[in-house]
Amino acid sequence: MVDGRTGREVADRLRAAALGLPGAWEDSPWDGDTVAKVGDKIFVFLGGASIGVKCARSRAEADExxxxxxxxxxxxxxxxxxxxxxxxxxxxxxxDELPEAIETSYELVVSGLPRSRRPAPVDPSRAVPAD
Structure with a gap:
């Protein structure tokens, strides 16, 4: 258990956080793997006990x-x-760091998309409060 939650609850929370980002959608490009994409690019690999995220633009920065x-x-x-x-x-x-890592990955992937394929930014005044 993490923070009083089961692994399934954590995975569900992280999946919801990823899919709540503008333009995010779920895909299963390989048998048994679930990912979240923005445009046609993966920004998070969703697993039960782990997630795969782009942590930085370079390997050296991601090593932190x-x-x-x-x-x-x-x-x-x-x-x-x-x-x-x-x-x-x-x-x-x-x-709190895991959803932040997903958001960082999303931002890094979105910044690499052509401007014409980037999702429209969300108006902060219309944002839904976190639970």
């Missing part, structure tokens, strides 16, 4: 997660050299 959480953050297979990490959702990483 590995230093802060050596038992709970790892370089993501295949795409890790591009700043992607796997973060355990049931370990020492704070419950």
């Amino acid at each position: 997660w590995l230093h802060r959480y050596p038992d709970d953050a790892t370089v993501m297979a295949y795409i890790g050299r591009h700043g992607w990490n796997t973060l355990r959702t049931t370990g020492a990483i704070g419950a």
Whole structure:
């Protein structure tokens, strides 16, 4: 349990946070894998006990997660050299840091999309309060 919640509750909360971002949608491009995309680009790999996110533009910057959480953050297979990490959702990483990591990944991926394919920004005055 993390912060009094089960792993399933944490996974559901993180999925909702990802899909609540402008233009985000769920896809299953590979058997058994669920991702959240913006446009045609993945910005988070959603798993039960972990998520895969783009933590920074470079591997060196993304390594900060590995230093802060050596038992709970790892370089993501295949795409890790591009700043992607796997973060355990049931370990020492704070419950507030995981949604922030998803938002960072989203922002990094959106910034790489052509302007014509970026979702419209959300008006903060119309935002739904967090639970």
